[in-house]
Amino acid sequence: MVGLTWAKGSRYAGGNAAPGELTAAGHQMIQALDSVGMIHDLSHLSDKACAQVIALSKGSIASSHSNCRSLVPGNERHITDETIRAIAARKGVCGLNLYGKFLANDRVATMDDVVRHVKHVREVGGAECLALGSDFDGGFTPEDCPVNARRPEDLPAIESALTKAGLQPQEIAGFRSENWLRVL
Secondary structure, three states, X not given: OEEOOOOOOOOOOOEOOEOOOOXXXXXXHHHHHHHOOOOEEOOOEOHHHHHHHHHHOOOOEEEOOOOEOOOOOOOOOOEOXXXXXXXXXXXXOEEEEOXXXXXXXXXXXXXHHHHHHHHHHHHHHOHHHEEEEEOOOOOOOHHHOXXXXXXXXXXXXXXXXXXXXXXXXXXXXXXXXXXHHHHO
């Protein structure tokens, strides 16, 4: 799996904090990645670059660690419902990011916010699109994550919350790992 940029953009594409399109090198990279069967990671791409990757690539696409823009508007770091649908149509996954500021605006994120994002991806893209992306290695502290979902040992609490929210065992298994395993 390859992402063409991080937030600030790269020689391949604009990023969510430095908007721009795919560059000529980015177009070539898309073709090269497709030729060897690599998955295209849409996380961190600008909206324009994301749309171009979806349109130009022939291979698998996924969002390794991005949340739903319709639930936390105002930040290009999150993926749109249109992008969720495109990922689902290509049998990819949308990995949930557990950074609290990506789950809720202007307050401490809670387990309810985690559940809300998971349910929204399921509603828009289907259960096969659900995945955990966590981003626990993302340069923030456990206190920056949702209450009761701050460390890897807290992940079973997410599964319990999803069960209470009505997700089926096979949907939760897909979210936990099975959908990633299928895609990879």
